[in-house]
Amino acid sequence: MPTVLILGAGSDMAVAIARQFAGNKYDIQLAARNVSALSALEQDLRIRYQVQASSYAFDATDFNSHGAFYNSLTAKPDITIAVFGYLGSQEKGQTDWQEASRILHTNYTGAVSVLNIVAEDYASRGTGTIVGISSVAGERGRQSNYLYGSAKAGFTAYLSGLRNRLFHKGVHVLSVQPGFVYTRMTENLKLPPLLTAQPQDVATDIYKAVKAKKNVIYTKWFWRYIMLIIKSIPEFIFKKLKL
Amino acid sequence: MERRLANWGNYPAISCDESTFSQEDQVQDFISAHSSVIARGNGRCYGDASLAKHSVSTLKYDKVLAFDTTNGVFECQSGITLDQILDIIVPKGWFLPVTPGTKFITIGGAVASDVHGKNHHVDGSFSRHIIEMDVITGNKETITCSAEKEPDLFWATCGGMGLTGIITRVKFGLKKIGTAYIRQKQIKAKNLEDLIRLFEEYSAYTYSMAWIDCLQKGDAFGRGILIVGEHATPEELNEQQRKAPLELGQKRKLSMPFNLPSFTLNTLTVKAFNWLYYLKNTKREINNVIPYEPFFYPLDAILHWNRGYGKAGFVQYQFVLPLEKKEGLVAILKRISDAGLGSFLAVLKVFGKQNDLISFPMEGYTLALDFPVRKGLFEFLDQLDEIVLQYGGRLYLTKDARMKQEVFWQSYPNAQKFADIIKTYNGDKLFRSVQSDRLLLTQ
Numbered sequence: 001m002p003t004v005l006i007l008g009a010g011s012d013m014a015v016a017i018a019r020q021f022a023g024n025k026y027d028i029q030l031a032a033r034n035v036s037a038l039s040a041l042e043q044d045l046r047i048r049y050q051v052q053a054s055s056y057a058f059d060a061t062d063f064n065s066h067g068a069f070y071n072s073l074t075a076k077p078d079i080t081i082a083v084f085g086y087l088g089s090q091e092k093g094q095t096d097w098q099e100a101s102r103i104l105h106t107n108y109t110g111a112v113s114v115l116n117i118v119a120e121d122y123a124s125r126g127t128g129t130i131v132g133i134s135s136v137a138g139e140r141g142r143q144s145n146y147l148y149g150s151a152k153a154g155f156t157a158y159l160s161g162l163r164n165r166l167f168h169k170g171v172h173v174l175s176v177q178p179g180f181v182y183t184r185m186t187e188n189l190k191l192p193p194l195l196t197a198q199p200q201d202v203a204t205d206i207y208k209a210v211k212a213k214k215n216v217i218y219t220k221w222f223w224r225y226i227m228l229i230i231k232s233i234p235e236f237i238f239k240k241l242k243l
Numbered sequence: 244m245e246r247r248l249a250n251w252g253n254y255p256a257i258s259c260d261e262s263t264f265s266q267e268d269q270v271q272d273f274i275s276a277h278s279s280v281i282a283r284g285n286g287r288c289y290g291d292a293s294l295a296k297h298s299v300s301t302l303k304y305d306k307v308l309a310f311d312t313t314n315g316v317f318e319c320q321s322g323i324t325l326d327q328i329l330d331i332i333v334p335k336g337w338f339l340p341v342t343p344g345t346k347f348i349t350i351g352g353a354v355a356s357d358v359h360g361k362n363h364h365v366d367g368s369f370s371r372h373i374i375e376m377d378v379i380t381g382n383k384e385t386i387t388c389s390a391e392k393e394p395d396l397f398w399a400t401c402g403g404m405g406l407t408g409i410i411t412r413v414k415f416g417l418k419k420i421g422t423a424y425i426r427q428k429q430i431k432a433k434n435l436e437d438l439i440r441l442f443e444e445y446s447a448y449t450y451s452m453a454w455i456d457c458l459q460k461g462d463a464f465g466r467g468i469l470i471v472g473e474h475a476t477p478e479e480l481n482e483q484q485r486k487a488p489l490e491l492g493q494k495r496k497l498s499m500p501f502n503l504p505s506f507t508l509n510t511l512t513v514k515a516f517n518w519l520y521y522l523k524n525t526k527r528e529i530n531n532v533i534p535y536e537p538f539f540y541p542l543d544a545i546l547h548w549n550r551g552y553g554k555a556g557f558v559q560y561q562f563v564l565p566l567e568k569k570e571g572l573v574a575i576l577k578r579i580s581d582a583g584l585g586s587f588l589a590v591l592k593v594f595g596k597q598n599d600l601i602s603f604p605m606e607g608y609t610l611a612l613d614f615p616v617r618k619g620l621f622e623f624l625d626q627l628d629e630i631v632l633q634y635g636g637r638l639y640l641t642k643d644a645r646m647k648q649e650v651f652w653q654s655y656p657n658a659q660k661f662a663d664i665i666k667t668y669n670g671d672k673l674f675r676s677v678q679s680d681r682l683l684l685t686q
Contacts, residue, residue: 012265012303037266040320044306048331184263184303 001051005029005077007058007114008084010037012183013133016199017081020207022049029077031058031069032084060084060110061102070117079210080118081131082111086148087185093147100147107151112158119162123169129210130166131174132159136218139177139227142243163215174209175216178202179223195220248298251549252289253502253556254616254644257677259296265303270409271383273299274673281676282409284349285324288356289559290644291677292404299409301351307331308412315417316374321351321410326543334489337417338474338535340372344590346540351410356641357402357602361450361472361539364595368604370401372416380408381669399664402602404640406679407668422488424475425450425538429529431521435465435576439569439608442593445471450538455589456517457579457612465576467591468524475532484532491534498546502554513586542588552615558644560624561611563594563604564636571634572608575627579612582623586612601661603639611642621645640678648683 004021006014009030018028022045030038030053038055045053058069086106093100115130122128137145138152156175163173180186180196197220205219218224233241249256261283264270274280283293284301301322309318312335317328325339326346332338343358352358354376359368366372375389378400386408388397400407430445432438438453445451448471455467477488542548549557564571579586590611597604614620628650631638637654638646652658662684675685 010266012263015265015303040306040308043308047307047310048327184265184269187262 001025001027002078003027003029003052003075004079004081005031005073005118007031007080007082008060009041009055010034011083011085011185013178013181013199013202014083015041016203017083017206018045019048020200020203021079022051022053024207025049025051026079027052027075029054029056029073029075031056033057033059058114060114061105063110063113066114066117070114070121076121076125078127079129079131080115080122081133081206082115083133084110085133085135085152085185087145088148090143090145090147103147104151107148108154108158111155115158115162119166119171122171123166126170129172129174130159130162131176131206131210132156133176133178133206134159136177136179136223136227140231140238144243160216172210172213174206174214176202176206176209177216177218177223177227179218179220179226195222195226248286248294249556250286250288250290250293252558252616252644253549253552253554254558255291255294255677256556257291257294257296259294259298261298261300263300263303267379267385267411270299270304270379270411274379274383274409277673278671279673279675281674281679282321282351282355282405284322284352284355285347287345287348287352288641290642291681292356292640292643292679293352294677295675301349301409301411304411305349309414310335312337315419316414317417318412318414319350320412321354322349324349325353332417333420333423333491333535336420336489338420340416340418341366341369342539344540345543347543350413350415354401354410354413355403355405357599357604358641359592359594359604361452361592363597363604364446364451364593365449366418367595367597368402368599368602369415370398370599370602373397373401374414374416376400376410376414377412378408378410378668381671381673385411386668395664396668398600399661399668401599402640403600403661403665404678405676406665406674406684408674418474420474420489421477422475422480422484423491423535424480424484424488424532425472425535426475426479426532427470427472427530427538429524430469430471431524431527432467432469434459434463435467435573438465438467438469438591441469445469446593449473451592453591454520455576455591455610456521457576457586457589458514458517458583460580464580465573466521468521470538472538474535479532481532491536497544499548499550502550502552504553552613555616557613557615558620558624559611559613559642560627561603561609561639561642562627562631562636563607563609563639564631564634565605565607566593568607568634568636571630571636572610574630574634575610578627578630584614584620584623586614588613600657600664601655603637603641605637607636609639611639643678646682648681651682 004026010032035057042053088103134156135152137149138156159175180191202219209217248259277297280297281295283298304320304322306320341360357368357370450472453467453469594604596606672685679685
């Protein structure tokens with residue numbers, strides 16, 4: 001059975017993605033900082049879907065550990081999905097470097113560090129799929145979350161370049177641009193119900209896009225058009241908006 | 244985030260901020276940060292039992308922890324819903340030991356309501372099948388309890404509407420089945436007397452319930468259809484069904500897309516519905532083998548059926564009367580038919596023996612009726628409460644949205660003992676709901 005590695009498996013979105021793939025008979029490798037918190041999900045996947053599931057400790061910001069982490073996987077995954085992210089507090093990050101660097105390192109540097117390792121393995125084997133979950137926040141910096149947004153912008157550009165390079169090696173790279181999603185990360189935000197996806201919607205979209213070898217998807221789909229509009233607002237107007 | 248929240252009856256609706264958790268330490272953090280909170284599952288209790296200013300949703304705490312397919316023991320976190328459990332256990336030849344009329348409730352809700360099913364007279368309520376469970380109580384400690392271990396906490400949690408704390412893990416026994424089908428028998432009863440006689444005649448069946456037309460008068464007063472069933476054996480299936488006896492095909496679900504205007508429900512439409520429902524069974528007795536879903540969960544086929552009662556919502560009135568107080572049932576049905584306040588699906592069932600601390604079931608007749616919220620309804624229900632009290636009955640807290648506190652205290656014989664145990668485990672009234680405040684259990 002093919003195997004999926006989920007980096008950042010503790011989040012609501014990761015649970016939905018793990019179940020989506022397990023439901024389609026993929027074995028699942030779960031990786032998160034707090035590995036003991038994964039045992040319930042591991043059991044859940046085994047019992048619900050009768051697949052293999054395993055857990056590994058993985059810290060996105062501990063760059064030096066990423067090589068050893070990847071080598072410790074019992075089987076090399078066919079698909080690697082980077083789900084981890086940290087929204088943090090924009091306001092705090094403006095003055096507190098610790099918060100700002102945590103936002104940047106979790107969402108960008110950490111992702112680059114671990115996916116570099118996965119990419120080398122896939123490139124040398126000439127097979128594999130890498131899925132990066134970025135964000136529409138990375139498409140244009142806004143005053144309310146440009147620390148998070150700029151890190152995601154970097155990640156989006158990284159994925160695009162990686163796709164370009166690995167295409168020639170037979171490796172597929174999928175960029176996922178979610179809009180609003182109801183998760184614990186966004187629990188305290190007031191989100192517009194019509195524009196907000198459930199984690200399950202995102203998981204279904206990702207599964208379909210992997211199968212169809214899509215390059216870039218927005219989820220929900222209409223975010224592609226919302227972002228087109230947002231990106232087309234002239235900067236001299238945009239800078240005056242309270243977004 | 245603040246938002247309007249209501250349970251299945253859409254009455255009452257309150258402004259509430261609801262939080263979620265997927266790890267135990269997250270719920271610990273949440274309750275530490277709030278002075279009052281109530282656990283909420285899938286919002287399928289009808290009234291205000293899981294409504295509060297601060298509620299914590301268990302829906303993301305939904306992992307399956309163990310499933311012993313040899314002995315039929317299931318262990319899970321409290322936020323998993325029964326429909327998910329059925330999808331896992333039925334293909335392995337197991338079934339829920341007790342299930343209410345919807346599968347869209349969480350296991351935590353099943354415990355907090357101590358739900359009953361069509362098999363109550365044989366298998367009792369859900370609490371009978373719990374091996375052990377974990378509850379986070381008022382001092383933020385997780386306590387494992389069972390009928391033997393910490394029995395006070397256990398019995399005050401079964402049917403205790405979340406007032407002892409947050410149920411986080413439940414381990415319970417399952418029922419062995421040979422197929423995913425039910426051998427069903429439907430028998431028409433021409434009036435209430437006939438119906439009660441049929442209940443007695445068919446009491447050997449594991450599953451039984453009856454639908455009553457509560458708008459009939461005279462000779463046809465209380466006419467209805469008794470529905471009984473047994474899990475079908477492989478031999479009882481037809482050839483098509485026998486190919487995969489434990490599998491059910493996927494069915495498309497209908498959904499009620501919006502609230503119907505409240506005038507759609509009136510005596511005339513209810514009469515017409517009931518008339519058709521009774522007449523659709525052209526023969527006195529019908530026997531067939533059907534999938535378990537339409538047998539146990541007929542209304543689950545229409546998502547959001549509660550919207551049929553309009554924006555103002557509805558209340559479900561469910562009471563139980565002692566077995567020897569049949570005349571109370573007659574008195575209440577008379578009052579309903581005289582007032583012309585018929586209900587689409589009035590469901591009658593006979594409970595077997597049970598006498599727990601705070602669980603609803605006791606040996607006798609239980610009747611459940613839906614009433615759309617409208618002017619004069621609550622005064623009318625207060626009158627019905629008096630009849631229920633007079634005959635020594637009580638109301639189901641899971642359905643309740645409006646009972647006066649004195650009705651609760653007079654009808655639940657162990658109310659004081661229950662309140663005392665809540666004090667032990669929830670002394671600071673950390674766990675409280677609109678309902679528990681209304682019933683003066685946490686005031």
